[in-house]
Amino acid sequence: MHGDLSRFGFATRAIHAGQAPDPTTGAVAVPIYQTSTYVHDELGVHKGFEYARVQNPTRFALEELVASLECGHSGHAFASGMAAIQSLMTWVKSGEHVIVSRNVYGGTYRFFTQVLERYGLSFSWVDTTSLSAIEAAWQPSTKMVFLETPTNPLMEVSDIAAISELAHGKGAILVVDNTFLSPYLQQPLTLGADVVVHSTTKYLNGHSDAIGGVLIAAHAEHGDWFDFIQKSAGAVMAPLDSFLVMRGIKTLPVRMDRHETSARKIAAFLNEHSRVRAVLYPGLESHPGHALQKRQATGFGGMISFDVGSLAMAKQILDRVQVMSLAESLGGVESLISHPASMTHASVPEEKRRELGLGDGIVRISVGIESIDDLMNDLESALS
Numbered sequence: 001m002h003g004d005l006s007r008f009g010f011a012t013r014a015i016h017a018g019q020a021p022d023p024t025t026g027a028v029a030v031p032i033y034q035t036s037t038y039v040h041d042e043l044g045v046h047k048g049f050e051y052a053r054v055q056n057p058t059r060f061a062l063e064e065l066v067a068s069l070e071c072g073h074s075g076h077a078f079a080s081g082m083a084a085i086q087s088l089m090t091w092v093k094s095g096e097h098v099i100v101s102r103n104v105y106g107g108t109y110r111f112f113t114q115v116l117e118r119y120g121l122s123f124s125w126v127d128t129t130s131l132s133a134i135e136a137a138w139q140p141s142t143k144m145v146f147l148e149t150p151t152n153p154l155m156e157v158s159d160i161a162a163i164s165e166l167a168h169g170k171g172a173i174l175v176v177d178n179t180f181l182s183p184y185l186q187q188p189l190t191l192g193a194d195v196v197v198h199s200t201t202k203y204l205n206g207h208s209d210a211i212g213g214v215l216i217a218a219h220a221e222h223g224d225w226f227d228f229i230q231k232s233a234g235a236v237m238a239p240l241d242s243f244l245v246m247r248g249i250k251t252l253p254v255r256m257d258r259h260e261t262s263a264r265k266i267a268a269f270l271n272e273h274s275r276v277r278a279v280l281y282p283g284l285e286s287h288p289g290h291a292l293q294k295r296q297a298t299g300f301g302g303m304i305s306f307d308v309g310s311l312a313m314a315k316q317i318l319d320r321v322q323v324m325s326l327a328e329s330l331g332g333v334e335s336l337i338s339h340p341a342s343m344t345h346a347s348v349p350e351e352k353r354r355e356l357g358l359g360d361g362i363v364r365i366s367v368g369i370e371s372i373d374d375l376m377n378d379l380e381s382a383l384s
């Protein structure tokens with residue numbers, strides 16, 4: 001299959017978009033073009049490829065694929081999710097202001113506060129589940145709203161369509177970090193967002209074997225800038241990693257279905273358990289963001305947080321699980337369990353964590369695709 005696949009369904013595009021058979025050999029998988037440069041036919045004549053920081057066919061295939069899945073104008077692949085976010089933030093200039101979900105990924109918080117503030121950018125950390133809180137934080141210099149929905153690990157859900165309308169009315173752009181749901185479950189650009197970010201390290205690759213990130217732009221204006229930043233700043237994704245992410249994406253729909261089916265069972269189990277004080281999973285009807293997420297996404301994903309009340313109880317669970325591995329990261333085929341306050345969110349100051357409700361008793365699970373009985377038994381014995 002070649003060319004514009006936009007009339008095809010998501011699972012068809014996941015396997016074919018950007019991945020026409022190799023013209024030289026007919027290879028079904030896009031080859032890994034492990035080269036740094038390309039020979040010119042003669043002075044001033046080349047095949048569209050000059051130097052691999054700027055052009056690489058394997059990376060281009062992945063970029064076309066993610067653009068197709070997010071219904072965007074163009075995709076841009078970077079060496080990590082943070083490299084993608086760093087490249088994104090070159091859109092904002094010194095003296096300008098950004099409104100950010102108060103509970104974003106810890107690395108994003110660290111980069112904005114400890115690096116970008118040094119360059120004269122300013123940030124407001126806002127409860128983006130509330131439109132009026134966003135309006136209250138607005139400044140004349142606000143140029144961007146940066147959301148995660150649902151957030152990590154508190155699972156707060158923000159209204160992408162309403163916030164994009166608000167931002168556009170005031171001349172700012174809306175960026176959504178869509179790592180937690182993947183484009184299979186949520187497509188922010190179709191709801192009005194201007195740019196989507198992913199750490200491909202998580203669900204898109206899905207096999208916990210490569211670090212990477214992508215930006216998908218809805219408009220040429222931003223897409224052209226990200227091309228220029230790839231060329232000028234150079235934090236591009238390597239060809240082998242581009243291949244691995246593409247291979248992972250082929251099974252994204254079946255993996256996400258399985259992640260979610262198992263997550264729903266685990267959330268229901270935890271919700272009934274006497275040792276568990278609260279379960280944060282948007283798929284539960286009792287979750288404050290349930291109705292909104294049902295409207296703006298096609299599912300609830302595979303991430304669950306739950307509160308067991310104390311560090312000691314959290315430690316017991318983390319020490320006792322055998323099938324689930326104690327590790328940072330998420331979105332892989334294997335189930336990972338973690339303690340956000342001391343692991344992924346250790347860079348968020350303690351009083352800030354308390355303010356957010358990110359207590360020491362919160363445990364986060366990235367539900368993998370192992371046999372569900374083994375996962376349930378593992379948790380049952382860890383909690384007993």
Ligand SMILES: *Cc1c(COP(=O)(O)O)cnc(C)c1O
Pocket residue numbers: 080081082083105107108148152177179180198199200201202211212213
């Ligand atoms: C992991 C993650 C990132 C950072 O991505 P890396 O690939 O680790 O650099 C950004 N946002 C979210 C939501 C993440 O989970």
